[in-house]
Amino acid sequence: MPEGHTVHRxxxxxxxxxxxxxxxxxxxxxxxxxxxxxxxxRVVVASEAWGKQLFLGFAGHGGHxxxxxxxxxxxxxxxxxxxHLGLYGAWTFAGDxxxxxxxxxxxxxxxxxxxxxxxxxxxxxxxxxxSDDAWTPPAPRGAVRVRLLGEHAVADLTGPTACEVVTxxxxxxxxxxxxxxxxxxxxxxxxxxxxxxxxxxxxxxSPVGLLLMNQDVVAGVGNIYRAESLFRARLDPLRxxxxxxxxxxxxxxxxxxxxxxxGTRTGAIVTTRPQDRGAGGALxxxxxxxxxxxxVRQNADGAPGGVPADEAFYVYHRDGLxxxxxxxxxxxxxxAGRNLYRCGVCQV
Ligand SMILES: [Zn+2]
Numbered sequence: 001m002p003e004g005h006t007v008h009r010x011x012x013x014x015x016x017x018x019x020x021x022x023x024x025x026x027x028x029x030x031x032x033x034x035x036x037x038x039x040x041x042r043v044v045v046a047s048e049a050w051g052k053q054l055f056l057g058f059a060g061h062g063g064h065x066x067x068x069x070x071x072x073x074x075x076x077x078x079x080x081x082x083x084h085l086g087l088y089g090a091w092t093f094a095g096d097x098x099x100x101x102x103x104x105x106x107x108x109x110x111x112x113x114x115x116x117x118x119x120x121x122x123x124x125x126x127x128x129x130x131s132d133d134a135w136t137p138p139a140p141r142g143a144v145r146v147r148l149l150g151e152h153a154v155a156d157l158t159g160p161t162a163c164e165v166v167t168x169x170x171x172x173x174x175x176x177x178x179x180x181x182x183x184x185x186x187x188x189x190x191x192x193x194x195x196x197x198x199x200x201x202x203x204x205x206s207p208v209g210l211l212l213m214n215q216d217v218v219a220g221v222g223n224i225y226r227a228e229s230l231f232r233a234r235l236d237p238l239r240x241x242x243x244x245x246x247x248x249x250x251x252x253x254x255x256x257x258x259x260x261x262x263g264t265r266t267g268a269i270v271t272t273r274p275q276d277r278g279a280g281g282a283l284x285x286x287x288x289x290x291x292x293x294x295x296v297r298q299n300a301d302g303a304p305g306g307v308p309a310d311e312a313f314y315v316y317h318r319d320g321l322x323x324x325x326x327x328x329x330x331x332x333x334x335x336a337g338r339n340l341y342r343c344g345v346c347q348v
Pocket of ligand 1: 326
């Protein structure tokens with residue numbers, strides 16, 4: 001499942017591709033035909049993320065591909081496409097090469113989802129501009145729930161957990177249930193997100209490792225940021241939330257803000273400090289002693305200057321390998337059906 005930084009990057013990519021454009025919206029698979037009809041021909045006016053929720057705003061009364069702001073299209077008329085990718089959802093982009101959004105489109109088509117393959121940007125070869133020939137969007141591949149087709153680009157959504165059209169009021173209701181998102185700047189007048197986070201953790205007796213994955217407590221944290229931020233805080237994931245000192249949680253929040261905004265900027269999750277990298281970190285142990293393990297593909301591997309995936313984490317997917325700090329084998333267990341990684345010595 002993508003973590004929050006990927007959803008923010010998707011929101012930015014969709015906004016850069018389509019804002020101000022009237023889109024042809026369809027559901028090649030058919031399951032979203034009614035929703036697509038509500039948005040077809042409307043102009044994209046906003047693209048936002050909150051945690052793992054993505055909201056794409058379409059102006060009201062744009063049914064003929066006309067202007068928004070025509071005197072009748074107030075905020076109340078904006079319709080929002082709400083998407084949650086869940087475990088299997090992905091966006092696929094393609095374009096005619098004329099747009100400056102090189103990180104989101106190109107050939108061969110790139111998928112963004114669990115396996116993010118969008119290069120970080122700097123150093124990436126630009127998408128070659130094509131001739132003036134009319135661009136033909138590729139045929140939908142797989143079960144495309146919704147297709148957003150603009151003049152220069154197309155975005156196909158497959159396999160989402162949620163895909164629906166909501167009003168501004170309904171969007172606000174979804175957001176009201178979510179915890180603060182470390183990547184979002186709080187709106188003026190909003191309560192301090194850090195204090196909201198601290199309060200929500202400390203009012204629960206659930207393990208803090210479970211609370212970090214609860215989107216009502218903090219929005220956008222997934223399994224990698226959970227494991228890594230708790231390690232960096234030297235915090236036992238199984239400690240009840242109400243027993244974690246507030247100052248520890250404030251530092252944890254600040255660390256999540258820094259890590260997740262860095263991930264949003266680069267497209268890669270890197271949590272190790274430079275002195276702890278190398279094959280096994282400062283301890284100079286082999287990265288993988290002959291074991292087969294699922295390769296972590298969250299990182300923009302191959303990006304110039306990027307940190308390789310096998311050096312990017314302290315504990316995530318490193319069960320059985322020596323802790324980069326103390327050398328003790330990293331522990332693995334299931335917690336509420338999700339894999340949890342931790343060091344039993346460093347995190348007490
Ligand atoms: Zn350790």
